[in-house]
Amino acid sequence: MGDDKDLLVVQTNEAVGRFAVAKEKLKAGDIIFSEKPFAYGPKSDTYCVCLGCFEPVDSTVLCTKCSWPVCGPECEGRLCHKEYECEVFSKAKVKFQAVEDPTEVCLQYECITPLRVLLAKEKDPKRWEEEVKFMEPHNDVRKEKPIWEFNQHNVVEYLRGPCKLDRFSEELIHTVCGILEVNAFEARTPTGYLIRCLFPKLAILSHNCVSNIHHAIDCKGTGDSEDFSSYTYSLWPTLVRREFLKESKFFDCRCERCSDKTELGTHNSTLKCNKCDNGVIMSTDPLDDRCEWKCTHCEFKTHAVAVRKVFAAIQADIDSVEYIGGPKGIEGRETIYKRYKSVLHPKNAYMSILRSSLVQLYGRADGYELDDLPDILLERKVELCMQLLEVLNVIEPGRSRIRGLTLYELHGPLMMLARHQYQNDVISKEEFRHQLQKAIDTLLESVDILKQEPESLPEGQLAVMAMAAHKQLTESFDMLVETA
Incomplete structure (x- = not known):
């Protein structure tokens, strides 16, 4: 990222430490700032990856200078490797030890990203002193946790x-x-593999479970209100978000969403009561991870610990189909969706997580291509998109990446259904024109969001395709109506 724009000013107070506010009133789509990472490298608990491009490798191809895994000469020469750990390992004659299964977690990689930060400190001491040195490592808390001995x-x-x-x-x-564990952000390489990056300016942004900004990380290369990012996955329920923040960022989130039993009306954490017909089960105190959960209509009670176990079981089921695509991926997720429909509130986090996956699969999987979907499945895809957007409007308001993707997935079935209804004399030509325009406007909103994504990433590439599709649909609108 370049450093061509900065609409933030950093402030400090005793309660929250350093935080950022906008220099001027911002509008949707404004680029607040951009910055280059201080350092980046493999995630903790990684499997064997190339130290140049971070793609998975079998560790048989090694750097000719330091004997650590790379893809080949091109990756061996990448500056992120050549000018950092390669020099250290070569000089110390520290070689990579062969592993039996390169797909398993390889602890040899744990030192790589911390080493790159240490070397970056020497290469750019001014930026270290001005931006990185003040980042909170929470050493006092981490000393009491297993991670301290692990890192030692x-x-x-x-x-x-x-x-x-x-x-x-x-x-x-x-x-x-500690700085990495508390402050680093995940990023995807152009080929989709996850790494961690240290962005000092981005890390200053305070956390809120309903963020008012969104960040995009390209691996290729004013007002009185505080600017908030989110350190967690927004679709997670409160129990899971707060547990993650406590364990990895060492603070108890008390934002408005976490404090609300209904999660701002989304019912992201709510369960259905199986003891009565109309009751739902909610936490009596969302900021207490050991409180009672009660039904709103009957006397049924349970415990937060029991609810957490339910969430863990559901997450395990979802994880079991995470990497399954095609027809089996759709069938597996629909099975889980039906299994928990009687357990979870319709807007519960895990229903939204399943919807997010299903809207991506319907229209793409073999046998489920958009042109071949019957109306009942087109309606299913529209329903999933609309239900997901209803939740996103609250927990990820504005131009979020997931909203842009969901809108893109929505425009196709809207067009197909409108055409089918017109062809079957269900709607008039005028209504067909209206529905077709609605679908095109949905696509345009998607374009407006996704065009902010780096073109090196899938979302940025999708934006280019969507922009071309929108132009074509707009130019041929009248013909589409007359030839439907």
Whole structure:
């Protein structure tokens, strides 16, 4: 990212520390700022990846200088590897130890991203002092957790021992590990693989479970209100979000959404009561992860711990089909959807998560291509999109990536259904024109959102396709009506 724009000013108070506010009143779609990462590299608990492009590798091709996994000469020469760990490993003669299964977690990689941060500190001391040094590592809390000993063995002792980097103190290395754990953001490479990046300016943004900004990370390359990002997956229920924030970011979120039993009316955490007909089960105190959960209509009670176990079981079912596409992917997700329909509120987080996957599959999977879908499945896709958007309007308002994708998925079945209804004399030509225009407007809104995404990523590429499709549909609108 370039550093060509900055509409943020950093402020400090005793309650929350450093936070960011806009310099001027912002409107939807404004680019607030851009920045280059201070450092980036493999995620923790990664499998074997190329240290140049981060694609999975079988670890048989090694860098000719340091003997760590790469794809080949091109990746060996990438600056992120060549000018960082490659020099250290070559000088210390620290070689990668062969592994039996390169798809399993490889602890040898734990040192890579912390090492890149340490070396970036030496290469750019001014930026370290001005931007990175002040990032919170929460060492006081982390010292009491297993992660401290894990890092001591896999990062601190490895870098100061075999890698001969005793110029970096144990305290500094632990601090860098903490800065990464608390502040790093996930990003996708152009080929879709996840890495972690340290963006000091982005990390200043305070967390809120309903964010008012959205960030896009390209791996290729004023007002009084505070600007909020979100450190969690917005579709998760409160129990899961707060647990994640407590374990990984070391704070208890008390935002408006977390404090509300209904999650701002979305019922993202609500369950159905199986003891009565009309009751739903909600937390008596969303900020207490051990409180009672009660039915709104009968005397039924349960415990937050029990609810968390239910959520974990549902998540495990969803995880079991995560990488299954095609017809089996649709059938598997629909089976889970039906299984929990009587357990979860219709707007519950896990229903929304399933909808998000299904809207992507209907229209693309073999045997479920858009042109071949019967009206009942076209209506199903529209229903899933509309239900998902109803939730997103509250928890991800504005021009969020998932909203843009959902709108794109919605425009196709809207067009197909309108055409079928007109052909079967269900609607008039005038109504058909209206419905067709509605679908085209939906596509335009999707374009307006997704065009903000880097073209190196799938969403940015989709924006280019959607823009071309919108232009074609607009130009041929009258012909589409007359020839339907």
